[in-house]
Amino acid sequence: GESVGLHLPTLSVQEGDNSIINCAYSNSASDYFIWYKQESGKGPQFIIDIRSNMDKRQGQRVTVLLNKTVKHLSLQIAATQPGDSAVYFCAENPDNYGQNFVFGPGTRLSVLP
Amino acid sequence: KAGVTQTPRYLIKTRGQQVTLSCSPISGHRSVSWYQQTPGQGLQFLFEYFSETQRNKGNFPGRFSGRQFSNSRSEMNVSTLELGDSALYLCASSLADRDTEAFFGQGTRLTVV
Numbered sequence: 001g002e003s004v005g006l007h008l009p010t011l012s013v014q015e016g017d018n019s020i021i022n023c024a025y026s027n028s029a030s031d032y033f034i035w036y037k038q039e040s041g042k043g044p045q046f047i048i049d050i051r052s053n054m055d056k057r058q059g060q061r062v063t064v065l066l067n068k069t070v071k072h073l074s075l076q077i078a079a080t081q082p083g084d085s086a087v088y089f090c091a092e093n094p095d096n097y098g099q100n101f102v103f104g105p106g107t108r109l110s111v112l113p
Numbered sequence: 114k115a116g117v118t119q120t121p122r123y124l125i126k127t128r129g130q131q132v133t134l135s136c137s138p139i140s141g142h143r144s145v146s147w148y149q150q151t152p153g154q155g156l157q158f159l160f161e162y163f164s165e166t167q168r169n170k171g172n173f174p175g176r177f178s179g180r181q182f183s184n185s186r187s188e189m190n191v192s193t194l195e196l197g198d199s200a201l202y203l204c205a206s207s208l209a210d211r212d213t214e215a216f217f218g219q220g221t222r223l224t225v226v
Contacts, residue, residue: 034215043117043203043217044156089156099144099207099215100169103156 012110019077021107023090028071030092034101035064035075039086047075047088077109085111115140117206117218125224131192134221138185138206144168145187146215147179150201159202162187194225 013019025033031052036044048059050066050073057064063076073090087108091101118137126132138145146169147159158171162181179189185206191198201222205215 036217041219043219044205046214046216049214091156095169098161098163098168099146099205099213100158100161100171101146101148101215102158103148105155 009105010108010110012112013080014112015080015082017080019075019080019084019109021075021077021088021090021109023073023075023104025071025073025090025092025102025104027092027094027102028068030094030102032093033064033066033073034091035062035073036089036091036103037084037086038089038106044089080109080111082111082113085109117204117216119202119204119218119221121221122219123222123224125226126194127226128194128196130194131190132194132223133188133190134202134204134223136187136189136204136206136218138187138204139208139216142206142208142216143185144207144209144215145181145185146205146207147187147189148203148205149173150203150220151199156203159189191223196225199223199225 034049035047037047038044048064050057050064061078065074087106089106090104120135144163146161148156150156161169165181176192181187201220203220205217207213207215
């Protein structure tokens with residue numbers, strides 16, 4: 001069935017280093033993807049999105065890369081800070097109608113001092 | 114600009130009871146989606162409403178239902194509660210009809226005892 005999966009459940013990085021969080025999606029028809037950050041006790045927070053007609057999109061300290069050939073999505077965080085510690089989810093919209101997102105299981109990012 | 118507001122934040126119910134959760138979307142947003150988040154299943158889509166009509170529905174039993182009012186506020190109802198319904202219920206709102214940023218509220222933590 002449709003699914004969005006993550007390769008690593010946890011990721012630890014040194015403060016100041018770059019982080020890369022990966023995601024594999026299964027539905028080749030998905031044309032819209034979002035990365036979310038969820039801190040403890042809070043709802044998911046929108047980070048960045050990308051449409052299938054793009055390979056790369058940059059935000060403030062974050063970059064999302066989309067490889068449609070292998071159905072892979074990644075989130076790069078530059079100069080990782082303690083405030084980046086959270087669980088990160090990728091989400092795809094596999095439907096052509098409506099906002100129905102399929103979420104990956106999430107990756108917990110821990111930033112070490 | 115106020116974000117997505119969910120009430121109540123916490124709720125404890127007994128098996129067999131029913132519960133109603135409320136979501137007020139960001140002003141101007143017409144799409145409201147509901148998700149269930151549990152440690153075991155992650156974030157799972159329940160249903161989406163757009164202009165007072167249910168547009169998408171996830172794979173949940175009929176005990177889970179929802180509705181949307183003319184002001185875009187939405188409610189979801191769970192009848193005959195089961196222990197497995199204990200979860201964080203999240204609401205997300207979007208401006209347009211599809212493939213746009215979805216913003217989440219902080220969720221309602223439901224505990225069924």
